[in-house]
Amino acid sequence: MGWFRQRARRWWSSARQEPDATVTSVDDVELHDRVAELLVRELGTAEQANTFPTAVSPARIASWMSENQFSYFIDNDGDLGGLWRGRLFYFFLFGEQAEILQVRGQWHRELAIERLEEVLDLCNEWNAERIWPKAYARVRDNGRVHVVAEVATDLEHGATDAQLSQILFCGLSTGSMLFDALDERYPDPAGAAP
Template identity: 30%
Template sequence: MSIDPSSIPNFGGQQPKPEQPKKPTRPVLPDQELVKRLLDQMKLKYVVDKEGDLVAPWEKFRTYFMFRGEEQQRVFSVRTFYDRPHGVEDIPRLLETANEWNRRTLWPKIYTHTHDDGTVRFIGEVQMIIGTGVWLDHFLASAVSWIRASIEFDKWAVEQLGLAKDADSAVRPDDSGGEAGEAGGEAGENNGQ
């Protein structure tokens, strides 16, 4: 199965009217290969971490694409770990920022995590039950929206928290490719559902 480029949402500008390709007449069961093809089409770099999850690394955050559960309980999860460290004294302001984002948007839902070393970071998360299958267009549109919203949260948080000096690094993918692999253990510890 290939991904129809016209099924990737474009939130700006006019989209050309492509020929109508043959679409699946029944739901599909998304898998990691489908997500890889989507990321390739979006021209996003990714690696596979030591737990086997796909990770798209940026300079200030990493987005993981995970499949969990069995059969009808199967879930596709997109989880973003924002790497800017904050102190525990910043928690009230961080929670206020996360609450404002969560009130204003549908996804990703943002929360904070305090690490053993006392640093506090944001995490964004969204899931879709894929059970025995979902419509391909719905899956692709949702995944693209979640990726874009994760990027938007980073830019928005930079503005809200006065971190403007980091703003231009928020949307550039990390060229090193190593950051996500090294950090994979952290995500694995936090996503073991």
């Protein structure tokens, strides 16, 4: 039985006991104080945040990249990108107020169109078993199959530096996990000795 379930049962058992005969009624303030005291006793106190969420911007993402010693670039369209473990990732902000952060990675290889069905099966299996990243395949104009990893988060109310860092690391690391699985499934023939 989980920790929370045990605590809830213990609390419910104590709450169902016969009330003290001397207590006839409890006003709202006293009831609030009792509930607050119970929550502190059972769950502990919450620590006050030392930073407040602020809007995410390309400058904040670039600053995070610099702080973590990652190389990055801004392409001709003004999009921020970088290489992570030899794979290309972009960092987009979408929405009316640029409130949706998307970390999008591209697998560094392409596959023949004849493998499209099996790549789609791999992506569907990945998406069914994992929350991140969303995996999908696209067919380029040249007929080659391109695999993409994507983590998108709505940050309408902003993010603290710690939250932003966690989201960016999540996008990069889970995207790399997908690409590692692709590398394992489709080893690079030029990477092996003849």
